[in-house]
Structures are given as C-alpha cells and as structure tokens.
Amino acid sequence: MKALYFAWVRERVGRAEEELNPPPAVETVGDLIAWLCERGEGYAYAFDKPAAVRAALDRVHARSDASIMGVKEVAFFPPMTGG
C-alpha cells in the first residue's frame, strides 16, 4: 500500500511517500499508526498525539477504526486549514 504524508506529518516522518507492507494483524488505521510508531522516532513524533492526525483511505477521510483491507493509498495529515 502506498502511504502519503502531508504538512507537519510529512516533516516529522521525514518523507512525503513510501510503500508500506504491514503484517495481516494490522487491520485498521489505528493499528497502522501503532505499527508505524514502532518503525522509528520520526513516526512516533508524528503520531505523538493521535487525535491531531487525520487519515484518508483511497482519498476519502477515514476514522481510526476504519479497515485498511484492500486499500491502495493511505494518507496521514494534520487537520485541514484551507479556504
């Protein structure tokens, strides 16, 4: 699955995108965040306050309990400040 990071999440993770291959036990957005946090300090820093990070699955906003089964693109970003 392709992962994209935006704004300060991108800066903390240290990259804009990457390919992820989480194990089958990683079923939800929340699981994925927990799994990422074990991969390094940048991730742990980015997801320091989980409520401050939003997620999208295949370009649709998703909650942390949403299933990542069959998802091709996951994105993590701060609350939006457009307009």
Place this chain on the structure above:
Amino acid sequence: MARVRVQQEDFDPGAEAAALAYGQTDVGAVVSFVGYCRDEGGSLAALELEHYPGMAEEEIARAAVEAEARWPLLGATIIHRYGRIAPGEQIVFVAVAAVHRGAAFAAAEMLMDYLKTHAPFWKRAIRSDGAVEGWIEPKQEDDRSAARWSAGAD
C-alpha cells in the same frame, strides 16, 4: 455539475461568476465569494499552501454533491489555489447559481465552511522577517461553522 479546479494560477472571479449565468434564462441568482490572503498587520510575507493532489479535487466535488442534494442549484464553481500566495492575492473562489438567492447564499456558505475543514489543504505562514513559521492551526470556529451543516457527520 459543479466545476472544481485546484491550481497554482490566479483566477478571474468576475468572469467565473458571469459564466454561471451566461446563456441561461433560468438563473435568478449567482452568489460568489473570494477569499484573500491578508498580511496580518504587516507581519505576513506570504502563505505556503500545500494540498493533497487528487483528494483535494475529489473532496471539494463531494461537498458540491452534498450542496446540490440540499438545495436546488443550477451550477457551482469552486477554485482553490496552492503554492506561495502573497497578501492581497486571491486564494479561494466559490460561486453558486440558483433560481432564488436563498439557496445560492446558503450553498455558498456551506461550501466555504466545508472547504475550510474538509478539503485537504494546509497553510504555512512565512513572516516578513523571512522566518518560516509553523503550520497554521485549525480554528475551532471553523469546525463549529462546518458542523452547522451536518447532522451525525464528523
């Protein structure tokens, strides 16, 4: 039905608004809104707007579909810029055409509220002294404004 554009270039709000009524005899009202970059008392040199290409367009289009389901609209155009934008420059444009003004005003306001809270754009401030400030925090009042339009949604 709505036209959605996410672009770096500036836009012509007058021409965009006029295009919604051009050649149509059923349009009774076009309401348009332009959001500008402000200099915050001279302290802001520019905004850097980052976006999620693809999702930005899709999320705006979803908001437009919701507006069309709620009000009898005859057309809508939504433009959001990204990249570096200086004070005085235009950032965002929303225009809605309808038979009557009530629907056009309400839909334009809903679309702007949704753009601020749901469309994947992020602003960063570049200060006049050259300092690149952190990412701009979302405003709670924007969340409250957007929440007016949804029952049970996030």
